[in-house]
Amino acid sequence: MDVVAVDISGRHAVDGKYIMVSASVAARISPEGIERTRRMRLVPLVAESVDMEVVIKLIEDSVRGLHGTVLTEKGDLYNLERWRVESILGREFKYPESLGERRAIELAHHASFAGRKLVLKLMEEGLGEGSWKMTAGGV
Amino acid sequence: MKSEKTAVLLFREDLRGGPHPEKMAELRGLAESAGYTVLAEISQRRGRDRRFQLGRGKIAEAVTLEPEKLIFQNPLSPGQMFNISKEFEVQAIDRFNLILEIFASRASTREAKLQVELARLSYEAPFVRTIESLKKLSERPGYRGSGSYDVSMYRDIKGRMAKIRTELKAVEETGERRRERRRELGFDLVALAGYTNAGKSTLFNRLTEETVTAKDQPFTTLSPTTRAVAAKERRFLLTDTVGFIDDLPLFLIKAFRSTLAEIIEADLVLLVVDLSDPPEVLRDKLASCHQTLWDCGCYAPIVSVLNKVDRIDPEVALERCELIQDLAPNPAFISAREGHGLDGLVDLIAEKLPPLEEFEIRLPSSEAGMKQLSRLYEVAEPLEVKYGEEIEILLRGRREIVARAMKGGEGQELLPLQPLVEE
Numbered sequence: 001m002d003v004v005a006v007d008i009s010g011r012h013a014v015d016g017k018y019i020m021v022s023a024s025v026a027a028r029i030s031p032e033g034i035e036r037t038r039r040m041r042l043v044p045l046v047a048e049s050v051d052m053e054v055v056i057k058l059i060e061d062s063v064r065g066l067h068g069t070v071l072t073e074k075g076d077l078y079n080l081e082r083w084r085v086e087s088i089l090g091r092e093f094k095y096p097e098s099l100g101e102r103r104a105i106e107l108a109h110h111a112s113f114a115g116r117k118l119v120l121k122l123m124e125e126g127l128g129e130g131s132w133k134m135t136a137g138g139v
Numbered sequence: 140m141k142s143e144k145t146a147v148l149l150f151r152e153d154l155r156g157g158p159h160p161e162k163m164a165e166l167r168g169l170a171e172s173a174g175y176t177v178l179a180e181i182s183q184r185r186g187r188d189r190r191f192q193l194g195r196g197k198i199a200e201a202v203t204l205e206p207e208k209l210i211f212q213n214p215l216s217p218g219q220m221f222n223i224s225k226e227f228e229v230q231a232i233d234r235f236n237l238i239l240e241i242f243a244s245r246a247s248t249r250e251a252k253l254q255v256e257l258a259r260l261s262y263e264a265p266f267v268r269t270i271e272s273l274k275k276l277s278e279r280p281g282y283r284g285s286g287s288y289d290v291s292m293y294r295d296i297k298g299r300m301a302k303i304r305t306e307l308k309a310v311e312e313t314g315e316r317r318r319e320r321r322r323e324l325g326f327d328l329v330a331l332a333g334y335t336n337a338g339k340s341t342l343f344n345r346l347t348e349e350t351v352t353a354k355d356q357p358f359t360t361l362s363p364t365t366r367a368v369a370a371k372e373r374r375f376l377l378t379d380t381v382g383f384i385d386d387l388p389l390f391l392i393k394a395f396r397s398t399l400a401e402i403i404e405a406d407l408v409l410l411v412v413d414l415s416d417p418p419e420v421l422r423d424k425l426a427s428c429h430q431t432l433w434d435c436g437c438y439a440p441i442v443s444v445l446n447k448v449d450r451i452d453p454e455v456a457l458e459r460c461e462l463i464q465d466l467a468p469n470p471a472f473i474s475a476r477e478g479h480g481l482d483g484l485v486d487l488i489a490e491k492l493p494p495l496e497e498f499e500i501r502l503p504s505s506e507a508g509m510k511q512l513s514r515l516y517e518v519a520e521p522l523e524v525k526y527g528e529e530i531e532i533l534l535r536g537r538r539e540i541v542a543r544a545m546k547g548g549e550g551q552e553l554l555p556l557q558p559l560v561e562e
Contacts, residue, residue, distance in 0.1 A: 001465055031429075031468040032441045081155075097426040098466050099441075102433050 002028055002068035005096075005104035006059050008076055009112035011050050018047045018054075021119055022062040023112035029100035034107065039066060042115040052078060056088055069094055071101055146175040147201040150182040150212035151193050158184075161420045165385075166212050166234060168336070172356045173241045178204045187213075190222045202227045210237055217269035235262065235388065241358050248362045250310050250397060255361075257303045258394035264296050311397040318404050325518035325540055326367065327375040327492045330402040330439075332432065333411035334424040335382030338446040342411060342475035343379040346485075351379060358382060363401045371489040372520070378405070385427040392434050399435045407491055408432070408439045409484075410467070415450035418462050425466040442487050443467035449474035495535050497522065500545070502530040511545070518544045 005027065010020040022045070026038040043062045047054045055077065063070050069092040077085055086093045096102045148170060150163050163180055170177055183197050191198055192213055201209055208230045209223065215233040223231040232240075239262065242255045271293065318328060331339040340353035340360050347366035352359055358381070365378045378401045392399065402408055410432075412425060432441075445467065448456050460470055471487050473480035500515070502508035508530055515521065519536025534541070 031443075031464075031466050097422075098429050099433055099437075102429070 003071050003101065003104055004063045004066045004068045005071045005108040006062055007105055007108035007112045008058060009116040018050050019119060020045045020047065020058065021112050021115040022058045023108045023115055024062040024066055025104055025108045025111065026066040026068055027104050029104055031098040031100050033100050034103050040111055042111065044119050060089065071096055071105055073105060144175045145178050145206045146170055146208045146210045147178050147204055147206040148180045148210050149193055149201060151187065152182055152184040154184060154186055162212055166210065168357055169237050169241065170210055172358065173237055178206050190219065192219050198223065198227055202229055208232055217266040221270055221273055238384065242361060245358060245361050251362045253303050253307055254394050254398065257300060257307065258391045260296050260300050261390040261394060264293065267296060268293050307397055311400060314397055314400055321376055322540060323518065323543060325536060327373065327406045328404065329375045329407045329409060329488060330378045330380055330405035331409050331411055332380060332402050332428065333382060334428055335384050337382065337411040337413045338475045339382065339411045340379055342444065342446065343377060345475050345478060345481060346377055363398055370485040373489045373492060375492065383428050383431040385423065387431060389434060392431065403435050403437050405439045406493055407488060408437060408441045409444050410441050411444045411446050412467065413447050414445040414456055414459055415447040418459055421459060422463055425463055429466060440491055441468050442491055443470045444484060445470050445472050446475055448472045449477045449479060493537055496538055497533065497535050498541055500532045500534065504528060504530055514544050
C-alpha cells in the first residue's frame with residue numbers, strides 16, 4: 001500500500017508565533033512495517049494561528065506531488081471525520097490503524113522534529129530570514 | 140432476597156457517530172462473563188452529562204429495576220461515580236472497572252494477582268483523591284485548629300503501587316532470563332496475540348495437544364502458558380497470552396507488561412482473528428489489536444491467523460480477508476475447533492521464523508572440544524560429524540544461537556563461523 005505519512009512539529013506558540021515544520025514521507029508499507037521509503041519532504045511555516053485552514057494548507061503543500069493515501073494522526077486534524085478531511089483535501093485520506101501506518105507516521109514525526117530543530121537553529125543564527133516571514137496561510 | 144449478581148447496562152451514544160450495537164453486545168458479554176445477570180440495556184443518544192454521564196431520567200429508569208450495579212459503557216469520572224451513588228444509592232461502575240473485576244476473579248498466579256492489583260490501584264488512585272476532596276469540600280484544614288487532612292489513604296495506594304512495581308520488575312527479569320535460556324537451548328519463541336475470545340487458547344491446545352482452559356467467553360486466559368511444538372524441522376515454544384480489548388487505557392497495558400513481554404520478545408507473533416465477526420466489527424477489533432501491539436512496542440513479524448472459518452462460507456471468508464488485507468499480514472485460514480488449516484499454518488510459521496543457516500565448525504580433539512560439541516548438539520541440528528585430529532562438524536541452526544554456544548567454550552581457539560548455505 002502506498003501512503004504519504006504527514007506529521008507537523010511546532011504546533012505550540014513561541015512568542016506568539018507558531019514555527020511549524022511539516023514532514024511528509026511517501027512510502028510503500030505492509031500491515032506490519034515500512035517496506036520502502038520513496039521520498040521525504042519538509043515544509044516550514046511560520047503562522048499566527050494553527051486553525052484548521054492553516055493546518056490543511058500546510059498538509060496540502062507538504063503532500064503535493066507525492067503519490068499515496070495521506071495519513072496523519074487524529075489530533076493533527078482536530079479529530080475531524082475521515083470523509084470530511086477527504087473532501088477538503090480532495091484525495092484519499094485515512095487515520096493510522098495498522099502497525100505499518102503508525103511506523104510511517106513515526107518516521108514523519110522524527111523528520112519533522114529534526115526539521116524544526118534545524119529551522120530554529122537557522123533562525124537563531126539569523127540565516128534565511130527572508131524565508132521565515134510570518135504569514136497566516138503559508139510561506 | 141436475590142442471590143445472583145444483577146446489573147443494568149447503560150450506554151451513551153455520541154451525537155456525532157452512528158449507532159454501535161456491537162459495543163453494547165460486547166459489554167453484555169463482559170458483564171455475563173463477570174457473572175452478572177443483565178436486567179436491561181439502556182442507551183441514550185446525547186452529549187455527555189457532566190453530573191451523571193447519561194440523563195438523570197435514564198438512570199432513574201435503570202434504578203427502578205433494582206439492580207445491584209449500574210454498568211456504563213462510557214468511562215465515568217470520579218465525580219460522576221460519586222454523584223450517582225449519592226443521588227440514586229446504587230453502585231455505578233464503568234466498562235474498565237468491569238474488566239478489572241473479571242481479571243480479579245480469574246487471576247490465579249502470583250504475577251497475575253499483582254498485575255490486577257496494580258491496574259486497580261492505578262485506576263482508583265485519582266478516584267480516591269477526588270472522593271476525599273469532595274467529602275471534605277465544606278471543611279477547611281487548620282480552621283480553629285492546627286491539624287491537616289488525613290491523606291494517608293492516597294499515600295498508602297501510591298506506596299503499595301511502588302512496591303508492586305518492584306515485585307513485577309523482578310518477575311519481568313525472571314521472565315527475561317527464562318526466555319534467554321530458552322533461546323540458548325535453540326528454541327524459537329512464538330506468541331499468540333489477538334482480541335479477547337478470538338480462539339487463541341483453542342488454537343494453542345490444537346498445536347500443542349494441551350488442555351488449557353478454552354471457553355467461549357472473554358478473558359479466559361490471564362497468565363501466559365508456554366509449551367514446545369516441533370514442526371517442519373523447527374522446534375518452537377508457543378505462548379498463549381491474555382487477549383486484547385478495545386479502548387484499553389495505557390496504564391492497564393503497563394500493568395500487564397510482564398505478560399505482554401512474551402509478545403514483545405517473541406520471534407514471531409500469531410495474530411488470531413475471529414473471521415466470523417461482522418466486517419465492521421472485524422476491522423475495528425483488528426485495528427485495536429494493532430494499537431495494543433504498537434503500545435507494547437512489538438517489532439516481531441506477524442502471521443495473521445483467520446480463525447473460525449467453519450462458521451462462514453468460503454466466499455465470505457475470502458471477501459472478509461480482502462476487506463482486512465491492510466491489517467492482516469500473511470493470512471492463514473483455520474478453524475482451531477475443527478482442526479482445519481493447521482498444516483498450512485505450521486508451514487507458514489516455519490517459513491516466517493528467523494532462517495536457519497548451515498555452519499562448518501572445527502573443534503580440537505580434546506575433552507574441552509567434546510564438551511563444546513555436546514553444547515552444540517543441544518542448540519542446533521548436527522548434519523555431519525567427522526572425528527580426526529580435529530572434530531569437523533557440519534550443523535544447522537540459528538546464527539546468533541550457534542555463536543553464543545561457541546562463545547561458551549573456555550581456553551580454545553575456534554574457527555570463525557562459516558555460513559555455507561542460507562535457507
